[in-house]
Amino acid sequence: MSRVTESALIREETSTLEAIAGVAIGLCALLFALAMAALFEVVTVTDSVAGLPMSNVLGGLLAVVGVVVVGFGAASYRGLVPTEPRASAGAVAATAFSAIWFVVGGLVASQTLGVGLAGGLLGGGLLGGIAFAVTAIPREDVGSTLPAGALALLAGGALLTGVIGPGWSWTPFDLNATFFPPIVVPAVVMFCSLLGGWAAAKAYGGFGARGRHLGAYLLVYLNALAIVAVLVGLVAFVVFKGAPGVFEGVTVAAGAGPSTTVSAFGFSHTVVWPVSWPFLTNGAALMNDVDGVLPAIVGTVWLVVGSVLFAVPLGVGAAVFLSEYAEQGRFTQVVEIATNGLWSTPSIVFGLFGYAFLLPRFGGEKSLLSGMLTLGFMLLPLVVITSREAMLSVPDEYRDASAALGVSKWQTIRSVVLPAALPGVVTGVILGVGRIAGETAPILLTMAGGTFVPGSQTVDVIGGFQFTASPPFVANPALLEATSALPYQVYALVTAGVGGSQLNDPEAFAWGTTLVLLAVVLSFYAVGIVTRYYFRRKLHQ
Amino acid sequence: MSETKSTIQTESNPDRPVSTTTGETEEEVRSEWREYAFDGEPKLSVENLDVYYGDDHALRDVSIDIPEESVTALIGPSGCGKSTFLRCLNRMNDRIKSARVDGSVEVDGEEIYQDGTNLVELRKRVGMVFQNPNPFPKSIRDNVSYGPRKHGDIDTGVLAGLLGRSNEEREAELVERSLKQAALWDEVDDRLDDNAMGLSGGQQQRLCIARCLAVDPEVILMDEPASALDPIATAKIEDLIDELAQEYTVVIVTHNMQQAARISDQTAVFLTGGNLVEYGETDQVFENPESQRVEDYITGKFG
Ligand SMILES: Nc1ncnc2c1ncn2[C@@H]1O[C@H](COP(=O)(O)OP(=O)(O)OP(=O)(O)O)[C@@H](O)[C@H]1O
Ligand SMILES: [Mg+2]
Numbered sequence: 144m145s146r147v148t149e150s151a152l153i154r155e156e157t158s159t160l161e162a163i164a165g166v167a168i169g170l171c172a173l174l175f176a177l178a179m180a181a182l183f184e185v186v187t188v189t190d191s192v193a194g195l196p197m198s199n200v201l202g203g204l205l206a207v208v209g210v211v212v213v214g215f216g217a218a219s220y221r222g223l224v225p226t227e228p229r230a231s232a233g234a235v236a237a238t239a240f241s242a243i244w245f246v247v248g249g250l251v252a253s254q255t256l257g258v259g260l261a262g263g264l265l266g267g268g269l270l271g272g273i274a275f276a277v278t279a280i281p282r283e284d285v286g287s288t289l290p291a292g293a294l295a296l297l298a299g300g301a302l303l304t305g306v307i308g309p310g311w312s313w314t315p316f317d318l319n320a321t322f323f324p325p326i327v328v329p330a331v332v333m334f335c336s337l338l339g340g341w342a343a344a345k346a347y348g349g350f351g352a353r354g355r356h357l358g359a360y361l362l363v364y365l366n367a368l369a370i371v372a373v374l375v376g377l378v379a380f381v382v383f384k385g386a387p388g389v390f391e392g393v394t395v396a397a398g399a400g401p402s403t404t405v406s407a408f409g410f411s412h413t414v415v416w417p418v419s420w421p422f423l424t425n426g427a428a429l430m431n432d433v434d435g436v437l438p439a440i441v442g443t444v445w446l447v448v449g450s451v452l453f454a455v456p457l458g459v460g461a462a463v464f465l466s467e468y469a470e471q472g473r474f475t476q477v478v479e480i481a482t483n484g485l486w487s488t489p490s491i492v493f494g495l496f497g498y499a500f501l502l503p504r505f506g507g508e509k510s511l512l513s514g515m516l517t518l519g520f521m522l523l524p525l526v527v528i529t530s531r532e533a534m535l536s537v538p539d540e541y542r543d544a545s546a547a548l549g550v551s552k553w554q555t556i557r558s559v560v561l562p563a564a565l566p567g568v569v570t571g572v573i574l575g576v577g578r579i580a581g582e583t584a585p586i587l588l589t590m591a592g593g594t595f596v597p598g599s600q601t602v603d604v605i606g607g608f609q610f611t612a613s614p615p616f617v618a619n620p621a622l623l624e625a626t627s628a629l630p631y632q633v634y635a636l637v638t639a640g641v642g643g644s645q646l647n648d649p650e651a652f653a654w655g656t657t658l659v660l661l662a663v664v665l666s667f668y669a670v671g672i673v674t675r676y677y678f679r680r681k682l683h684q
Numbered sequence: 685m686s687e688t689k690s691t692i693q694t695e696s697n698p699d700r701p702v703s704t705t706t707g708e709t710e711e712e713v714r715s716e717w718r719e720y721a722f723d724g725e726p727k728l729s730v731e732n733l734d735v736y737y738g739d740d741h742a743l744r745d746v747s748i749d750i751p752e753e754s755v756t757a758l759i760g761p762s763g764c765g766k767s768t769f770l771r772c773l774n775r776m777n778d779r780i781k782s783a784r785v786d787g788s789v790e791v792d793g794e795e796i797y798q799d800g801t802n803l804v805e806l807r808k809r810v811g812m813v814f815q816n817p818n819p820f821p822k823s824i825r826d827n828v829s830y831g832p833r834k835h836g837d838i839d840t841g842v843l844a845g846l847l848g849r850s851n852e853e854r855e856a857e858l859v860e861r862s863l864k865q866a867a868l869w870d871e872v873d874d875r876l877d878d879n880a881m882g883l884s885g886g887q888q889q890r891l892c893i894a895r896c897l898a899v900d901p902e903v904i905l906m907d908e909p910a911s912a913l914d915p916i917a918t919a920k921i922e923d924l925i926d927e928l929a930q931e932y933t934v935v936i937v938t939h940n941m942q943q944a945a946r947i948s949d950q951t952a953v954f955l956t957g958g959n960l961v962e963y964g965e966t967d968q969v970f971e972n973p974e975s976q977r978v979e980d981y982i983t984g985k986f987g
Contacts, residue, residue: 540818544892547776548831548899549808558834559820682821683879 160215160224164347167211168361171340174204174332175365176372181329183376188328198324201332202302208339209296215346216288220281227351232286237279240290243338245271247294254313255306283350287358291342298335302328337365381658388648388655392421392433422655426601436656438592438601442511442626443663445604446590447580449515450522455572458526459561462568465527466534467556479531485524493521494585502589505623511602512622514590518579525578529571533564565678573671580664583630591635592625602626629660720749720950720964725793727752727903727933728773733787735768735777735958742768743958746787750950755925755934757944757966760954761981766937767815769954770905773935774810775803791903808835811901813909815937817888819880819895824872827880827891828859831899858898865927866894867920886913893921904928906936910943922947941982945970953978 178201180186188197195203219226231237248270253263278286301307307328314321344361348354395418402415425435469475497517505513537560545555602621609618636653726749735743743765750756758766768777775796777783789796796806808831819827832838838858844850859876863869868890872883880891889912896904906925910918925947928934938944944951945966952963955977962969962978973979 538818540814540816541820543776543779544814544818544820544895545830545834546779546803547774547807547812547814548834548895549804549806549811549901550831550834551804554834558830563821683881 158224160218161347161349163211164215164343167208167215167343168340168347170204170208171336171343171361172365174201174208174336175340175369177201178329178333178336179369179372179376181325181332183372183380184325188324196308198302198308198328199305201328202299202304204299205295205332205335205339206299206303208336208343209292209294209299212288212292212295212339212342212346215343216285216292219284219288219346219350224349226284226346226349226354228283228349228354229351230282231280232278232283234279236287237275240278241271241275243294244274244290247297283354284346287345287350288342291338295335295339298331302331307331337362340365378661381654381661384654385656385658385661388651388653389422389658391651391655392419394419423659434652436629436632436659439627439629439632439656440659440663441601442590442628443580443630443660445511445602445626446514446518446586446628447576447667449511450519450579451572451576453516453519454522454526454575455568458523459530459568461527462530462534463556463561466531467552467560479528482524482527486528490521490582491584491588493517494588496520497585497589508623509588509590509592509625510623511590511604511626514586514628515622517585517589518582521582521585522572522575522579525571525575526568529574530564530568533567533571534560536567537563562678563682566675566682569671569675569678573668573675576667576671577664580667581630581660583634586628586631587634590625590628591631592627629656629663632656633660722749722751722950724751726750726790727792728935729788729790729793730772731788731790733769733772733785733789735765735772735786736784737780738782741958743772746958746960748952748960748963750933750935752933753929753931754949755929755936755947757948757951758935758937758954759939759941759944759951759981761956762939764954764956765958766954767907768958770812770907770935770937773903773905774807774812775801776807776812778803808899809901810903810905811896811899812905813889813893813896813907815907815911817885817892817912819883819888819891821879821881823877824863824880824883824891825855825859825876828862828894828898829855830895832858835899862894862898863891865897865924866890867917867924868894886917889913890917890921893924901932903933903935906934908937908939911939918943941970953981955981 177186181188181197186197188201190197192200215224218224219228245267247267249263249267252258252266253260256262256266258266274290278290280286281289305311308324311327312321312323313327340361341358345354345358348357397415397417401419401424402413404411404413421433422435423440424437425433426438427434427436465475465478494517497513497520501513501516502509541559541563542555545559546552550558602624604619604621606621609620633653633656636649636656728748728750730749731747733743733746734741746769758769760766768783771777771780772785772789773791777785785797787797791806791810795801820830822830829838829840832855833840838851838855840850840852840855860869860873863872868887871887872878872891880888883891889909893906893909910921913921922943925934925936929949936944936948948966950964951966951969953961953969953973953975955961962973962975969978970982973982
């Protein structure tokens, strides 16, 4: 039981035991990844791998991790590996393990053994207490490996022996829910692999400060990976579901696509596109081979463009006034609270406002313009908030330097403050566009046309401009027409349920629309990010 | 040219209100004042200047006349109000919320602390280099030509280009001249379009000097312009200041006594509490200071 006190700045060679701990870490990462994949149904727990059921394989691996972790702890305790453990694993770890084991003990006692609530509490309390003692009292090498390793062993055993297996299901107490293996197995594996990985990482680092660092690093790293995985999974899910609808009827061949005629100065040239992509270029009509969402795409794009054009100049102007000119005090505070409040106002409230206030003023019908303005009002507070933040974070030194050169305040704002604040402003607009592009409720009330919009109803904003003989000399009837937008179309398809008669496959159509919506929003993001990158580069390089 | 008497003469103005907080030093300080007289009208004439930051009395009753086409050094321990004094001369103190300025500052006999003073014009005439380098996050070229462009002296915009009025050559000339004056040209002539934030601290400081010179002010206020520079660049800046004194009025804050002695024509010594303790010809102040405290400070016994 000699305390190893010597520490080496450079570890000369990794011992076999350390290598084993490293393997355990790798196993945990693998298990974590497999469990993530199982959650997203990329792999199925009921499948068999190399003749063995998936859940058995996972269980076996977990058990191996448990054995290694506990074994390493014991080896370190006996002084077989040079480690630098502290006197105890600490109160935080002890509390966490006792809570975990309390739940495990309670569940096992009350559900598996069937001893009822009191028995469950008793079992849980007992195991929780033991776990606390085991973690807190012995040296760190035992305290942090034994409870984690034992849990991995227990879970692994349950999976291996088929106690929790493909045919199993669990209806806890009298809750109206049943848990099935596809959810439970990945969840258990994920949790245990996190704990086991943490313990293995600590062991690999030789406990002590380095071990703690590695343990924390592993947890944080796996968590970050999990978040990325969730994001990727979500997008992949939409892509898989939506792709059949989106790519239906796509043909690539010379002259397959629609033709565009460009005419200028009396000459006209017709280009025939080599790609035919009906989902993106058609509307919905009885005679179509493949129905598409062109009107909704165009509607969404114009909606976003219009509301950005409306909100950004106003919002940035307000922010300039608030941060550069207005005396910081009661008034600016009130404005700040009001803008924050506006930003968190539910979108249906904006929709109702547009419906009751804007519609009557634009001819009483739903129209693209009312939709743009309504969403513009929604976007406005965010633009104000982020622009103001961005301007306040521009260092006063720039303003002082400019003033000392005899440059007026407005010129300073225009040529120093705004350029420095632009990346922040663009970030705000990006966030805002993400929100408004997917907004359904306000569109429903202010702009939306029918559920299935024929291609002939695609708005032509640019071509819609007309010159008139009387003021204001320019008019655009296209802005005053109702049109569709992607989120609204998804909503209408899913809720209306009447589409089946018209569409071959309403579900594929709805998923396809969703995928297109995602693509449109992501393209706006991309544009925003490129813009921000451009402005940043100008500032820093 | 008339003979102008500078600094406060206790005798001539015996019942001027005396700051009460430090009556004792006030007495002491007064007895140390000496007349500093020079030929010609003063470029800058400061009278009974008090500055407060909130309740903090940062400058006490400072009066000083600064002659044209000369170098005036301000020395004194840290926190004694040198930067504060400098900022009063182009009203940069207006930009500090808590600051309150009492008294009078005249530039060419014109009071700058009065209603209707055009601050933009004032600061074009009285330029400033700050204690901490503060270049804009723009290219080196844009930093230097920023002032002239904003003043409309140089126009390189698209419209000017279309109208054939673009002054890109003049701009290039101005940038080169200013950077050369600030002893920075050789280091940056091949990367004028790089961002100024990528320069070293000392280079940034010289860029700020070049930026100030490009505006062609009459008075140049410099707050420790050489504090971040190596001896070679410092020597170049000192040469520049020497040269500038032919045409401009330079007021420079420095912590370096040798530097003050080398480059300045007259020296003002501030001591703790915002008091101007001694002002006179540099040789006089350094070789034969009237006040014991100033002598202690200069010789390093106190600071
Ligand atoms: N913006 C400000 N707000 C409040 N107090 C200030 C401000 N600027 C300066 N002061 C105070 O005024 C006094 C003089 O400051 P100042 O910056 O003029 O000193 P300094 O002589 O330039 O010192 P240093 O040599 O360290 O630059 C100090 O006590 C300082 O705390
Ligand atoms: Mg200072």
